[in-house]
Amino acid sequence: MKTEYSVGKVLIKPNLILAPMAGVTDSSFRKLIKRRGGVGLIVTEFISVEGLTRNNLRTHRMMYFEEEERPISIQFFGHNEDRMAAAAEIAEAAGADIVDVNCGCPARKVVSSGGGASLLRDLPKMERILRAMRKVIKIPLTLKYRMGWDEKSINAIEVAKLAEACGVEQLVLHGRTRVQGYSGQADWDIVARVKQAVKIPVVGSGDVRTPEQAIQRMKETEVDGVMIGRGAMANPWIFRQTWEMMQGLTPYQPTIEDKRLFLKDYFDVMLQEMPTEKAAIGKVKQLCAQFSHGLPGGAQFRERVFHSQSVSELLGQIDEYFSRQVYEGAA
Ligand SMILES: Cc1cc2nc3c(=O)[nH]c(=O)nc-3n(C[C@H](O)[C@H](O)[C@H](O)COP(=O)(O)O)c2cc1C
Structure with a gap:
């Protein structure tokens, strides 16, 4: 190979x-x-x-x-x-x-x-x-x-x-x-x-x-x-x-925090670079949908993300979802 x-x-x-x-x-x-x-x-x-x-x-x-x-x-x-x-x-x-x-x-x-x-x-x-x-x-x-x-x-x-x-x-x-x-x-x-x-x-x-x-x-x-x-x-x-x-190494396992930060970094960059806030929200929604496939509660998360109308609402959904994952993961 x-x-x-x-x-x-x-x-x-x-x-x-x-x-x-x-x-x-x-x-x-x-x-x-x-x-x-x-x-x-x-x-x-x-x-x-x-x-x-x-x-x-x-x-x-x-x-x-x-x-x-x-x-x-x-x-x-x-x-x-x-x-x-x-x-x-x-x-x-x-x-x-x-x-x-x-x-x-x-x-x-x-x-x-x-x-x-x-x-x-x-x-x-x-x-x-x-x-x-x-x-x-x-x-x-x-x-x-x-x-x-x-x-x-x-x-x-x-x-x-x-x-x-x-x-x-x-x-x-x-x-x-x-x-x-x-x-x-x-x-x-x-x-x-x-x-x-x-x-x-x-x-x-x-x-x-x-x-x-x-x-x-x-x-x-x-x-x-x-x-x-x-x-x-x-x-x-x-x-x-x-x-x-x-290379025969153990693969890195991203933490829930890594995942949350990735989405937030992406959101920050999109807000700076997209012509409108609406366009940035659209991009982040698209990534959230892909990102949460196979994660527990992913379907509900996608549903909530889909209905979010503003930056703060969407950020809130991301935070809420990932902090719940951390909590449930630790429980
Ligand atoms: C949203 C989306 C956009 C794509 N845009 C392009 C493109 O611009 N140029 C291209 O050659 N292939 C494009 N593709 C095809 C991908 O490069 C890739 O060949 C295909 O998705 C299969 O690989 P995957 O199962 O790893 O996604 C696109 C695929 C997706 C899902």
């Missing part, structure tokens, strides 16, 4: 990657996760090349990252090769370590204009995009994709070989089709088969919720790395725990 690998000259150590998640993995969230340890690579939320190359300020802000986040990969989605190439140049100039192409987003808005997962149905276009981007940047170009459009058109291996031939230096495969969305279970057999089919590093993504699962996936599939998304929202310590287990 590997513990590190390189994408071009970029060392990914440990080989555990925070997944891009639109609306979640902004710079603030990424820093909070990275500071907990064990993260070898970070990917931004997907960024529209249409917005970026038309100088949309909000889109430009999505490229913002800080030194402590390195190594960092900036992910783009789009369908026009000239704009994709121009965006790649902008990312390189902004200091990105890696540029990533999204060929997996299932959202109607994205696929209807020919980007995201719809590139899986138009390989000539995907090839034009990859070649155009490869030509204009020196930093590594990588690709994140799904295993096919639907179950009748699984083409993960074909895409992998095509990408490798275009000079792509890493593949991240989420073992679901576009049509599946997030239903069912991610298929890791296909990840293992892609790993055997190409020489470039292959990373698997999908449904890793515990350190044990991350390690098991690495052993079973011989992938170069594992990417974790929703599992990190529910447990920001999952990378540190996995890395510790990979």
Whole structure:
């Protein structure tokens, strides 16, 4: 089982990657996760090349990252090769370590204009995009994709070989089709088969919720790395725990106080960074929902959080819930 690998000259150590998640993995969230340890690579939320190359300020802000986040990969989605190439140049100039192409987003808005997962149905276009981007940047170009459009058109291996031939230096495969969305279970057999089919590093993504699962996936599939998304929202310590287990150490067990502080830190940052208080509350509610899965009384907590209207009410719910956990845990 590997513990590190390189994408071009970029060392990914440990080989555990925070997944891009639109609306979640902004710079603030990424820093909070990275500071907990064990993260070898970070990917931004997907960024529209249409917005970026038309100088949309909000889109430009999505490229913002800080030194402590390195190594960092900036992910783009789009369908026009000239704009994709121009965006790649902008990312390189902004200091990105890696540029990533999204060929997996299932959202109607994205696929209807020919980007995201719809590139899986138009390989000539995907090839034009990859070649155009490869030509204009020196930093590594990588690709994140799904295993096919639907179950009748699984083409993960074909895409992998095509990408490798275009000079792509890493593949991240989420073992679901576009049509599946997030239903069912991610298929890791296909990840293992892609790993055997190409020489470039292959990373698997999908449904890793515990350190044990991350390690098991690495052993079973011989992938170069594992990417974790929703599992990190529910447990920001999952990378540190996995890395510790990979080294034969006892994994850190976050206390209830650690969890409470994580949510409060997140809330503080959101209040500073989101344009409105309402937007900050929305973000924190989303994280509270993920965070409390599997915790005792989590369903009631989510219900109360959902109905909270103000910052003080939401903070009160967080405090109340976690102090009850401490009390009940000690009882
Ligand atoms: C809320 C959310 C937003 C996502 N946004 C992106 C994205 O911007 N780019 C991308 O390549 N994948 C995106 N994904 C897919 C994840 O990166 C990941 O491949 C998928 O969730 C499976 O991994 P997981 O089970 O560890 O979450 C998103 C997933 C979620 C749940």
